[in-house]
Amino acid sequence: MCAVQPAIAQDADLVTVPAVPRDYQPGTTEWGDPDLRGTWPIDHLNFTPLQRPPEQGMRYFLNDEEFAQRSAMLAARGEAYAGEIEDETIGMGHWVEPGDANRRTSFVIDPADGRLPPLTAEGVRLSATKRSSYLPDQTYDTPLDFDTWDRCITRGLPASMFPFNYNNGIRIFQAPGMVAIQMEMVHEVRIIPLGEDYSAPSGNSFWLGQSRGHWEDGNTLVVETSNFNAQGAPVNVGTWGSPPGNNTPQSTQAHMTERFTITGPDTIIYEVTYTDPVIFTAPWTARLDWQRDEAYTLFEYACHEGNVQIRGYINSSRAQREQARGQNRE
Template sequence: MPSTRTQSLSLLSAAALVLAGALPAVAQDVPDDLTVMPAVSNDYQPARTPWGDPDFRGTWPINDIAELPVERPDRFGMRHWKTDEELAAEQGRVEALEQAYESEDHQGTIGLGHWIEYQAGSRRTSMIVEPANGKLPRLTRQGIHDAAEMRSSWVVGQTFDWVDDFDSWDRCWTRGFPASMLPFRYNNGIRIFQAPGYVVIVLEMLGTRIIPVGNTAQWPAGVSGMFGQSRGRWEDHNTLVVETTNLQPGASALNIATRGVPPNNTLPMSRQARTVERFHMIGPDTITYELTYADPVMFEAPFTLRMDWTRDDAYEFFEYACHEGNVQIRNYITADRAAREAEYARGRMVEPIDPDAGPPPAMDPASRGVGNRN
């Protein structure tokens, strides 16, 4: 499973490293003023499909932006861009990591070095371009309340009694949306297919989006899905615009395995959440992806992310075989109950956990777990 304690520690260690790789296919337009984010170019004329739509078909893995954080680190202030000196410092870490790979290969001990692979070279300081400070807007009072109610294996000190004490990613169900469109630590493949009236986005980890392009009726308000209803349209000559509504709350709006996201995997979502995505093809091998997210119930303001996707049609998808080895849920529950029994034996709990006493309290949403009976 992706979110076991052992793996989470490994991910945190690996996240400090940057893997060598090619720069994006289209050079980044870095202004003299590093606090300025230029508008997306619309000069490029993409090839056309046989039925006349801009041709976005291909494989667009986003490993090369896995080191780009969603929120801007404080040290960059209002800068959208890194300096030459900051980029050179990253290259030093790249060289050290390459030596570690060679050592693994030589010793026959291939491990995280080849499991979690990034590429270096991004001049950007964060995915967020709006607000200009590169930070997520504050949660509303309702957002703070709902975040505190969410359950996940990433919440330190939480009790585990039943499957609903875990998030949708723990349970190999979904990473949620828009979280699924952002880079993770592995399985970062994105493949685009097109047919007349449709664009299909296949994600290497947990998900496929089928997007009608053109006039499509809005779903009724009572119908929802984890990826929501996405409706696309072509804009100008090089841009696909996709609006998504009818999202099913439950998963975290942004996933903890993406760099620069708040901890705990508990960013709440309401039924009023909506996104607007813009896929700009700015060169034969580059798509600039923009995502604007708005949820007035949970966030005080909308925010916009922007990043470049680089074509790599040689990239191979690997099965994300999550359920086959998913013993995490059972093990968490078993271990957590055993630990609390030990605490009770030492006089630190009000009552024991009796496995024959019926459903555990965490099956009752009002109970918030056995730990709150102390």
């Protein structure tokens, strides 16, 4: 069922980005750190777009008419999802978990238009070299014709912190001097040391970069991530409103600053600022509203389902080209 939210008065401020509440004092762990531990799935945010539709301009919130349209769309998808279960006809309707209706126009809040900044000239050049099953009219001959997500290596960052159609579970674990973030998609775990500078030696790099964190204001975990290996894709394929195709590159100069602010016993505001001067002409920031759900179950992410998908793509692509050559000879 879609969440019910109150109507917004015609003279309401739909543009101003609300300040993050910072007055909540959370409980603490046995060793005294703010307690983030728990299950924080982001499936309720499905169908909230990464980028704002241009016609919504500078509006942070949907108006009543737009919210009603989103609510109706998600309600219809939810009914179809439930109907497949009831009728035991589970099919394409279960590829997408509908999510709940909310009034956000986009996850991106900076730039103010809710749009990702343009790519640099080098970003455009590198984008043209990317290979992915999400790109149209592509041929496949080797595993290198697929991106790292296709090959079940990683969805990358910041993509892994945004919702996809399914497998949106996130769990946070803590130990003295350490935070771990488990992600259902690809079953990756981010290990985040706290308090010290754990910079990697020169020349070392990682699929998910290297993160280190510290606490601010008694309720906010701040995580800085750098040392990416530049082989992932930072813009979020599958997240609604993303640029089409998994072809936005990432450079070794990419840097992420994340803020996990506890705003209530069951709520976190997650913000990420992403900077990559080689690829983007400016930094950008996104905000997501997390909700605790300890009843959520993390399922197996059977990425290749028998490890046959890459081979199947390649065999099919070669067969299609051979068939086309035969037709041309005729």
